[in-house]
Amino acid sequence: MKFRKIVIATALMAALSSVSVFAAPNSVALKESTIAQQKNQIEQKREGERSKHKSNENGSETQIDPIQKLRDKKAKVKELLDAGKITKEEADDLNAKIDARIKEIEEFNKLTVEQKREKLKKGFKEKIDKKVKEGKISKKDADEIIKRFNEKIDEWDGTGYPGFMYKSYIKKHKCK
Structure with a gap:
């Protein structure tokens, strides 16, 4: 009788553990498919953002x-x-x-191209200086950001709206 109970208990444990072994990969696969869906949604969102932009000649x-x-x-x-x-x-x-x-x-x-450049440089510098005063970025980082911005503005041909002048520009350069 005792032997029979041990055999039944062992069989029951084997059955339960095999069910959990088969269930685990499915839950992992489900998580992976969810992650893949999220990545696709993010990529679609990025593509939508990219499609809002166009290239000039x-x-x-x-x-x-x-x-x-x-x-x-x-x-x-x-x-x-x-x-x-x-x-x-x-x-x-x-x-x-x-x-x-x-x-x-x-x-x-x-405005002329030079006047546009000066106006953009001045406005950007004011925004960055405000971030420094608020303590959100260091003076050293601010100087580097302004330097890179000025280089990009100097390369800009003056037509349209500079492609790098998005609201996220400050965020990309540690100016949260």
Whole structure:
């Protein structure tokens, strides 16, 4: 009787452990497929970001026309107003801000290449100096970032919007 119980217990343990052995690879495979799906989603997101950019004739990457982006935002404001999601006053306020930004860009486009470069350098330096004052980056890092930025601006031909002038530029250079 005792022998029979031992055999049954052993058989039961063998059955349970074989089930867990077969279950483990499936859970690993499931985790791997989930990770693969997440990687695909990230890559698709990156591709979407890349598709927002285009190359000009000399091969450097430029951002889509900022004035067109602002006009698209105005259309979105109109849609929100028509849908009743925002009030007329809110829409007027947003449109006024968008119009002011368009005017600012149009004035920038009228500048000479050297004036554009100086304006961009000055504005970038002010932003980096603010980050130094806030203690977010060191003076040494700030000087290096400004140096690299100025080199890129000096290489820029003055047409369009510099491809490296995205909001993430500061983040990429340790200026969080």
